[in-house]
Amino acid sequence: MRSTSRSLLVVGAIAAAVVVSAMPAQAQVATASRVVLAAGHVDVVDVEYEDGALEIGVHDETVEPGVEREPDDVLFKVKREAQTTVPADPAFGFLGAAGVPVWILPEAQNESLLWPGLSTEELEAGVFSGDTVTLTLVRVVGPGQLAVFTEDAVGQPNVLVDSGDGTPDAIGLSVGDHLHANWAFDQPGTYTVKVKATARLVASGQRISSETVNLRFAVKP
Structure with a gap:
């Protein structure tokens, strides 16, 4: 369980190197300015309410114990192993034409991927009306489009976010909850x-409202 008295951890290059030394190289490495997360569990959006303000952090559980990081200190790596193809099922047309490449960080855990x-x-x-907060994807900047979706028991998609049909997109989140979904990128490259x-x-x-934060993903071809 996480402590309720957490504060955002500002990670510089030296501190990141210390943390990384305790982790497998494939899971986490340090760059000059950011920690690169490549495998394991991480809450890319961790919403908190402190001192009358909403805040968004990144809760990194690729280390033990888990730590809270500033979004600007993190680069999420989408490894080559995430590459697959768009299913022939027309319900997945929001990802592109059937059979074309797509890079997906899956809803169900794959230990090789983030x-x-x-x-x-x-x-x-x-505290909040309806016991909900709204997460808004304001904009996606990158070489392609991002879709975030879940799948039901029979494998049909429920699209939460699709930058391909315009932004902003909003996701309603219940308080005290935790959600996993598929994060799909249709082109390799770096996304903000x-x-x-x-x-x-x-x-x-x-x-x-929280401040708008930047989540950075690097999709490997």
């Missing part, structure tokens, strides 16, 4: 995904 989650586990019930969280306070009716 397993990205969305977390509101630190948010308490009764801009996201923010919003909610309405029960006590005052005030609508509050």
Whole structure:
């Protein structure tokens, strides 16, 4: 379990190198300015509410114990092993034409790949209207499109985000929850995904918003 008294960990190059030395090279490496996460569980969006403000961090569980990182300190690596092809099922047409390449970080854990989650586990019930916060994908900057989707028991997709049909896109997240989904990129290259969280306070009716943060993904061809 994570401590409820966490604060965002500002990771410089020296601190990152110390953390990385305890991890397998394939799971995490350090660059001059960012920690590169390539395999294992990480909440790419971890929403918290502290001192009257919503915050978005990255909860990194590729290390033990897990740590909270600033989004700007992290690069998420989508390895070559994530490459697959778009299914022939027309329901997956939002990913592109059947048979073309697509790079997917899967909803179900694959130990060779990054397993990205969305977390509101630190948010308490009764604080926000409807006990929900809204995660908005503001914009995707990169060589291609991003789709985030889940699959039902029979393998049919439920699309949460599709930058291919325009942004912003919004995802409603229940407080105290944790969500995994498929993150699909249709071209290799580097992507910047801009996201923010919003909610309405029960006590005052005030609508509050986090700062917009940048999630960076590097998709390997």
